[in-house]
Amino acid sequence: MQAAQILHPRPEGLYCPKADLYVDPTRPVPRALITHGHSDHARMGHGSVLATAETLAIMRARMGPDFAGATQVLKYGEAIELGGVKFSLHSAGHVLGSAQVAAECGGTRVVVSGDYKRQPDPTCPPFEVVPCDVFITEATFALPVFTHPSAEHEVRKLLASVAMFPERAHVVGAYALGNAQRVMAELVRAGWDKPIFVHGAMLDLVKLYQECGVELGDVRHVETAPKSFYAGAIVLCPPGALQTPWVRRFPDPVTSVASGWMRIRARARQQGAELPLVISDHADWCDLQRTIKDTGAGEIWITHGEADALAHWCDQQGLKARALHLVGYGDEEEPSGAAA
């Protein structure tokens, strides 16, 4: 069986004709399989949605109860047959509930990575390697300049700065789903036992993570208080809020941004980050390569990101590579992702 008969790109997203199903469609479709809850992958208005229970809960929290006509839970490792194709979901290590999609038919297995990472993350189960014939991967950080340090190392940098400026507040811009909770969990692991203050836009997802049993520490909503109350405090907010009058309530704030793009100085300055933290929920250059090798796939399709560099590397490894240039993904670590 040819892989393209199982899945192929369409303007709406990756499509399986046998099952009449799209993976992460960017426009409303009758039947969708959603890899994770970020707004560029999980959109409103599909007829029916198949996803992990966590992803469905995240979609419900962000878009309201009527986000889809019908929903169906598929657990990690559980298989479902649709139109003669066997689908299963496998942990992607990206955010809570994030999954890779394995689609198997006629002895050929295609795996769609969705967004993923290999670094340990206390807020979600680790990436599972699924051997396959065709691996369809993201490539957000597919350039050799992107090697992410450990999140632990970056959080230590934050704590060192807090110790150096005890009279100032540290306001960290982090994407509201996944990245923010990871920063909280890493702070707890690094021994931070004081409150972690959060912007109102983050409260719902924080609550959802806590209900799923993820330890995030003493999380509190930012409330009206004299400036001095926040001296030495750590505050999390969507990156977009850093540029608004909202931050003026804090004493001489040190503005920080957590994102893989912080590796590039111009990006950090663009966002006004005085303390850039390279904390990303995407695989870096080395981990993209490692993952491709781990899957044993002979053919690599690249959905979005820096496809040219990764395709070049695949060529050098004797792997067949194809850039799909899917449009509409990959904005969630961008500054404007905060609005979502």
Add this chain to the structure above:
Amino acid sequence: MNRFAALLDRLAYEPRRLGKLALLEAYFRETPDPDRGWALAAMTGALTFKNAKAGLIRNLAAERTDPVLFGLSYDFVGDLAETVALMWPADETRANAQLTITDVVEGLQSTPKDKLPEVVASWLDRLDEHGRWALLKLITGALRIGVSARLARTALAQLAGKTADEVEDVWHAVDPPYTDLFAWLEGSGEAPSVSTTVRFYPPMLSHPIDPEEFAPLNAADFVAEWKWDGIRVQAASGKDANGKHIARLYSRTGEDISGSFPDLVAGFDFDAVLDGELLIKRGGGVQDFNTLQQRLNRKSVNAKLMAEFPAFIRVYDLLAEGDDDLRVLPFIERRAKLEAFVRAHPLAPIDLSEMIRFDTWNDLSAARADPSHGGAGIDAEAVEGVMIKRRDAPYLAGRPKGYWFKWKRDPMVIDAVLMYAQRGSGKRSSFYSDYTFGVWTEAGELTPVGKAYFGFTDEELIELDRFVRNNTENRFGPVREVTHTKTKGLVVEVAFEGLQRSTRHKSGVAMRFPRFSRIRWDKRPSDADTLEALQKFLSKGQAPPS
């Protein structure tokens, strides 16, 4: 090197002037000689290395990295030193071995050219990415950490409880690594020998003004000059304490740019400090900024370049003469002295910025609208507006209110369609921020007419970047072709300062200083302007054949 690298890192991300000053002061206080002096020299642009150039870094990158991956990475990052620092195959076991900035600077100065690649590679192997960045930035220059020479001198002054002007006074008499300067600042040494005239005075800057703002002002209280489109400079010349002749050319921020204009500086035969505009004169007329840029963009200055682009200074103020600081005098008194000074120095590479005659604001408005008939004559192409100055204004550092105003010429504006985009460098690197735009030809096709890379806000840049990524039709290396049909595409309002005939451009015209003035998300590409409409902006004598 770690300490210097850490300082550069903190400075690069510290937006506040006071924060930068505190970081610099602490570094100078805590760092021993000669490390701190070399760091000061690096930050004020006082270091150049004969053999260590950007080409050396490119060659090293070519040896150690995959050329395709390097090219893609450089395109994304937009900065050579940063790209190599980030993708250099690291040897973690050796990272951060002891290496001081003095080791590096002395090594770069003394290592023979053929040994240099090997030496620099071994340093790169020993440093982590921050250290590598600092080292490579030393070689390429242009640190981009937001520290001007003036700011560095202010930090030095803070270190010693002196004023920035006191440090300014001795600056010409000291050289890297400035051990005598630090000794004087810390009270353990004599003041370096001082000249009263050969120094930089913080310049007086103007406020932009609109007609409705000066309508209530009395025209008789003001004078006006042309606003010349060159670079603002200070020419300082005189004798030091030992009677030695010194000549310096300073930029607006106090950087010593004498090295780029040896032909000019050699002609400073006076004992004074002048404020004026550096311009190029050819065929009897002052050239526009495009021509000046061809000289500014060169790394090395040679005889051919100097002959081809002869520079001079059109002076508009006299700040000091002999031992006299004239800045307290009213403008018209300084002006009288300036006119006498220019007459007395016929051989100096300077001429006088002429006054514009006007009795009413309407007269001035007419001159601004048509400089060639308003008195600028053959030089009119180099005029970018008028300067309005109060007759009684003293010369005050900074941008004081109510004394000097600039009234720029109105830009020309067209609606164009975005056609191609490329990633930018510097501040806008890694975003698609260099845009090629076009207008419609008679045949109903778009022809590119210019490139712009600013004029939009940071928020708009993010939207533009997303538009490019989501509407890519084709990829040509680093260039993306963006959808541009009659019905689908993005219209941008482009402002520019002039239009010239050009044989180098397919459209036959070249814009001066084009930038986005508005993004017209509301317009369809078919609403954009035509080439015919654009050609109406051609300057006189260049109209298209009808």
